[in-house]
Amino acid sequence: MTKDTPSEPALAPRTRDAEATKARILKAALNEFARYGLAGARVDTIAEKAKANKRMLYHYFGSKEELFQIVLENAYLDIRQAEQKLRLHELDPVEAMERLVRFTWEYYLKHPEFIRLVNSENLHRGQHLRKSKLVSIFSRKLVEMVSDILDRGVAQGVFRPGVDPVHLNLTIAAIGFYYLTNRYTGSIIFERDLMDKAALDERLAFNIDTILRLVRA
Amino acid sequence: MTKDTPSEPALAPRTRDAEATKARILKAALNEFARYGLAGARVDTIAEKAKANKRMLYHYFGSKEELFQIVLENAYLDIRQAEQKLRLHELDPVEAMERLVRFTWEYYLKHPEFIRLVNSENLHRGQHLRKSKLVSIFSRKLVEMVSDILDRGVAQGVFRPGVDPVHLNLTIAAIGFYYLTNRYTGSIIFERDLMDKAALDERLAFNIDTILRLVRA
DNA sequence: CGGATAACGCACTATCTGGTTACTTCCCGG
DNA sequence: CCGGGAAGTAACCAGATAGTGCGTTATCCG
Numbered sequence: 404m405t406k407d408t409p410s411e412p413a414l415a416p417r418t419r420d421a422e423a424t425k426a427r428i429l430k431a432a433l434n435e436f437a438r439y440g441l442a443g444a445r446v447d448t449i450a451e452k453a454k455a456n457k458r459m460l461y462h463y464f465g466s467k468e469e470l471f472q473i474v475l476e477n478a479y480l481d482i483r484q485a486e487q488k489l490r491l492h493e494l495d496p497v498e499a500m501e502r503l504v505r506f507t508w509e510y511y512l513k514h515p516e517f518i519r520l521v522n523s524e525n526l527h528r529g530q531h532l533r534k535s536k537l538v539s540i541f542s543r544k545l546v547e548m549v550s551d552i553l554d555r556g557v558a559q560g561v562f563r564p565g566v567d568p569v570h571l572n573l574t575i576a577a578i579g580f581y582y583l584t585n586r587y588t589g590s591i592i593f594e595r596d597l598m599d600k601a602a603l604d605e606r607l608a609f610n611i612d613t614i615l616r617l618v619r620a
Numbered sequence: 621m622t623k624d625t626p627s628e629p630a631l632a633p634r635t636r637d638a639e640a641t642k643a644r645i646l647k648a649a650l651n652e653f654a655r656y657g658l659a660g661a662r663v664d665t666i667a668e669k670a671k672a673n674k675r676m677l678y679h680y681f682g683s684k685e686e687l688f689q690i691v692l693e694n695a696y697l698d699i700r701q702a703e704q705k706l707r708l709h710e711l712d713p714v715e716a717m718e719r720l721v722r723f724t725w726e727y728y729l730k731h732p733e734f735i736r737l738v739n740s741e742n743l744h745r746g747q748h749l750r751k752s753k754l755v756s757i758f759s760r761k762l763v764e765m766v767s768d769i770l771d772r773g774v775a776q777g778v779f780r781p782g783v784d785p786v787h788l789n790l791t792i793a794a795i796g797f798y799y800l801t802n803r804y805t806g807s808i809i810f811e812r813d814l815m816d817k818a819a820l821d822e823r824l825a826f827n828i829d830t831i832l833r834l835v836r837a
Numbered sequence: 838c839g840g841a842t843a844a845c846g847c848a849c850t851a852t853c854t855g856g857t858t859a860c861t862t863c864c865c866g867g
Numbered sequence: 868c869c870g871g872g873a874a875g876t877a878a879c880c881a882g883a884t885a886g887t888g889c890g891t892t893a894t895c896c897g
């Protein structure tokens with residue numbers, strides 16, 4: 404909508420730019436909600452970090468909860484889109500499976516905001532995600548993707564039949580997500596630094612092994 | 621300390637009973653913290669639900685955070701003690717492993733407060749659990765327990781060698797914990813009721829299978 | 838160029854929230 | 868049976884917090 408005239412350099416600092424302001428608010432909100440949860444996040448802090456006026460935040464997003472909802476939806480859409488870019492159908496089943504486990508792990512590792520946001524949303528019983536139409540659509544593609552790998556593997560005789568793609572999806576997510584979301588209590592309980600580089604590499608290898616043992620014929 | 625005189629019936633409603641009041645506050649706090657998280661929980665609500673005066677809460681526990689800390693520690697001690705009662709060393713390795721997976725799942729299912737508390741604590745980077753000395757001690761026993769099962773299994777040739785008991789522990793927890801903590805977003809994303817009786821049974825069976833495939837020779 | 842529209846900002850408030858002050862009531866040991 | 872300490876209570880407070888009313892300024896289109 405509000406675009407620079409083509410002749411002007413794009414980097415010229417616009418004094419007024421609704422899209423840019425919205426984007427800054429969303430980014431600051433993602434950070435704040437991920438750090439402190441929905442209840443712990445402070446609207447004033449979000450506005451400040453976004454270098455935007457709080458009034459703008461309410462103008463564009465309505466309320467703290469609606470802002471959270473949009474931040475959460477965006478986070479889900481981001482991971483679902485990244486998954487689609489993997490082009491797993493081009494790989495043979497074992498490689499595809501390994502790549503998916505690796506991707507999931509690395510995505511969680513690179514995006515700790517995502518796992519924290521998901522936890523917050525589940526504390527609130529999924530009431531915000533439920534309002535998103537897009538998330539369901541994109542999630543279906545994920546299940547189809549895994550289903551396809553599984554089918555191809557069974558056809559080639561490398562995977563055993565009868566593995567539920569939803570349970571497999573849940574398990575791939577679980578073994579990475581749990582380790583990383585509970586990194587703090589986990590490090591205390593098991594008395595070792597779970598976020599140590601070597602520990603992370605070891606975990607990824609363990610996870611790939613776990614999933615392959617689960618699906619192999 | 622404050623005990624009824626032996627001649628009086630223990631159930632006689634004492635008008636003043638420090639231990640009972642503390643217990644009521646802890647119970648109400650467990651509920652409130654599990655429901656709304658540390659930031660979302662309300663001290664007034666805890667006092668009200670405990671049928672205690674807020675001043676008592678501060679008198680016995682010092683602050684909201686210290687109360688949270690004690691609630692969290694109690695929750696961990698409870699699960700660790702329940703695990704010790706399983707007497708897994710009396711079972712053969714495969715049965716012991718299956719029993720542990722089953723127990724973990726059923727404990728999480730019966731104690732949704734536990735998983736919610738753990739999530740809240742990890743949002744706060746483990747800063748409260750770190751202060752507990754007891755939790756580390758009891759956790760060591762858990763690792764030893766799994767280690768023992770694993771060793772016995774290897775000696776009998778039913779389990780493969782080289783499985784790290786910490787990673788195994790993490791995985792047993794993960795596949796149950798993740799499913800249950802993300803029951804809300806999971807049900808939305810996969811468009812099926814993850815908390816349906818049949819779905820729960822299916823998941824338990826899947827989890828047992830996953831772990832056995834992981835450790836079997 | 839000029840005025841409508843949208844971006845932006847200040848200052849305010851009603852309410853909530855963790856924590857406290859100052860008090861009363863009960864119980865038990867000597 | 869009585870005095871002191873512990874259990875219990877009501878009212879209160881200061882700071883924080885989500886949300887707004889209203890005025891100002893930049894931008895863009897006719």
